[in-house]
Amino acid sequence: MIQFGEWLPDQPDYMNTGVTEATNVVPQASGYAPLNEFVSYSNSATGTLKNVFAAKDNDGNIKLFAGDDTKLYEFNSGTSNLDDITNTGGNYSLTSSERWRFVQFGDTVIAAGGTGENLQKFQLGTDTNFADLSGTPPKADFLAVVRDFVWTGNIDEGSGRVPYRVRWSGFSNTTSWTSGTDQSDFQDIPDAGNITGMVGGEYCTILMERAIVRATYTGLPLVFQFDKVETARGCQVSGSVCNVGHMVFYLSDDGFYVFDGSRSNPIGAEKVNRFFFEDFDFSQKDKMTSTVDPQRQLAIWSYVSNNALTTTPNRLLIYNYALSRWSIANVDADLVAPFFTSGYTLEALDNISTSVDALPASLDSALFKGGQFLFGGALGDKIYAFTGDPIDAIITTAETSLGQGTHSIVTRAYPYHEGGTTTIEIGTRNLHSSAVTFSSAVAPNADGFAPFREEGRYHRVRMNISGTWQVAHGIDVEARGLGRR
Numbered sequence: 001m002i003q004f005g006e007w008l009p010d011q012p013d014y015m016n017t018g019v020t021e022a023t024n025v026v027p028q029a030s031g032y033a034p035l036n037e038f039v040s041y042s043n044s045a046t047g048t049l050k051n052v053f054a055a056k057d058n059d060g061n062i063k064l065f066a067g068d069d070t071k072l073y074e075f076n077s078g079t080s081n082l083d084d085i086t087n088t089g090g091n092y093s094l095t096s097s098e099r100w101r102f103v104q105f106g107d108t109v110i111a112a113g114g115t116g117e118n119l120q121k122f123q124l125g126t127d128t129n130f131a132d133l134s135g136t137p138p139k140a141d142f143l144a145v146v147r148d149f150v151w152t153g154n155i156d157e158g159s160g161r162v163p164y165r166v167r168w169s170g171f172s173n174t175t176s177w178t179s180g181t182d183q184s185d186f187q188d189i190p191d192a193g194n195i196t197g198m199v200g201g202e203y204c205t206i207l208m209e210r211a212i213v214r215a216t217y218t219g220l221p222l223v224f225q226f227d228k229v230e231t232a233r234g235c236q237v238s239g240s241v242c243n244v245g246h247m248v249f250y251l252s253d254d255g256f257y258v259f260d261g262s263r264s265n266p267i268g269a270e271k272v273n274r275f276f277f278e279d280f281d282f283s284q285k286d287k288m289t290s291t292v293d294p295q296r297q298l299a300i301w302s303y304v305s306n307n308a309l310t311t312t313p314n315r316l317l318i319y320n321y322a323l324s325r326w327s328i329a330n331v332d333a334d335l336v337a338p339f340f341t342s343g344y345t346l347e348a349l350d351n352i353s354t355s356v357d358a359l360p361a362s363l364d365s366a367l368f369k370g371g372q373f374l375f376g377g378a379l380g381d382k383i384y385a386f387t388g389d390p391i392d393a394i395i396t397t398a399e400t401s402l403g404q405g406t407h408s409i410v411t412r413a414y415p416y417h418e419g420g421t422t423t424i425e426i427g428t429r430n431l432h433s434s435a436v437t438f439s440s441a442v443a444p445n446a447d448g449f450a451p452f453r454e455e456g457r458y459h460r461v462r463m464n465i466s467g468t469w470q471v472a473h474g475i476d477v478e479a480r481g482l483g484r485r
Helices: 273-279 282-287
Strands: 019-024 024-027 031-033 037-039 049-055 062-067 072-076 079-082 101-105 106-110 120-125 139-146 149-156 161-168 183-189 195-199 203-206 214-221 223-230 243-244 247-252 257-258 265-268 288-292 300-303 317-322 324-328 335-340 373-379 383-392 394-395 407-429 450-456 458-483
Touching: 019 243, 024 317, 024 324, 031 161, 031 394, 037 373, 049 101, 049 106, 049 335, 049 373, 062 106, 062 335, 106 139, 139 161, 139 195, 149 195, 149 288, 161 195, 195 247, 203 247, 203 450, 214 247, 243 288, 243 300, 257 273, 282 300, 288 335, 300 335, 300 373, 383 458, 450 458
Parallel strands: 019 324, 407 450
Antiparallel strands: 019 394, 024 031, 031 458, 037 383, 049 062, 062 072, 072 079, 101 106, 106 120, 139 149, 149 161, 161 183, 195 203, 203 214, 214 223, 243 247, 247 257, 257 265, 288 300, 300 317, 317 324, 335 373, 373 383, 394 458, 407 458
16 A cells, blocks of 8 residues: 655655645544534624634633624624624724734733734623723733733834833733833843744743744743744744644744744745745735644644635645644635634524534534534634534645656556545656646446556556545555556
């Protein structure tokens, strides 16, 4: 069996050590698994959603929040509506490049809508609407929780935007923002460009255009120590930053990296970087979003490709960080984000569909179980989740010469997969300077093979798989030589 290896679009098709195509699949140790359809989870908001965030109160109840240009919402599992819980003082006005950022600090959810909006707060179990966070905090593009502090980055304190400044709250006090009080303070980092991302935790990782800075808590008098730990590169696209713990993934000028707290390691070099930069519409970089699915150990980037018909992101680049393997998917998604589900009663399922057969997922799906992790996001004005049926997928092997310097004819192809149905195509060409010609798609017969008579000097095999499938392992071919020409 020719086992499906890793997807390596940056390598030549001929004698590629992996596969040349891995579309609408997820890499795993043996072959590829399916990516499920992106299906709607909520009813409509007013505008295109700009983030989704799940919070859990002290009793374990899940609240699912979302925001668009003008409003903040809470998902109502009883109606599937996005209930408007905007600040009673009036609507917001985020610009096209701004996004909502959410954190949870104790029982309070804090939201930042960019340098044009006051920080918003929602106390779980108490509040019914968002309100301005008291204590005169700065307006900010980025938000994080670092130990017992709320951090803001790329801020406006009223006198104008300072894109290289971070500011943090008082110790365990989200309403204390006076420098020198309760350990609250700020720090300028003036020689590395703008802040493009911020990740909290035990320490703060600050991604900038030309560097990565780590801020470590030291207590008084400094409070935090700032170390520029990465100076060879920085992060150019804020939407490319995602993390699992302190493992931070990001896009730099020369490709994809993972930062481990002390240094950056390349993950896309000689694999997907060249492909991505040729495919990525950089004029739409503000529409890029990214997230991590820790259950499947995936980092995912959504972006607008150069062949998109609209400005809606139409591509997912998927990286399995446990295996260092990539794949790609053609999915329209304005946003990718993880969240937890609110629970559904059987009666509440009527708000999704009056027919059990028309539900977007089976009744035992995580989609309907409260507190279940979901890999999802948004498309347009609705929350979506990757919980539908498997998407039709394509996997194509590398090209090889079946006979040294001779023509060969492929007579049979045996697909190895679990579940679903497949068809097989054989790609042939006689010169590396010629275009590849694929045969018609042939389904395997009752004996498990697809019959062919495809002649050429170089061959590759494409598997098209659809239906409810679980894994695609690889393929076998039978061929015979035809002599030299």
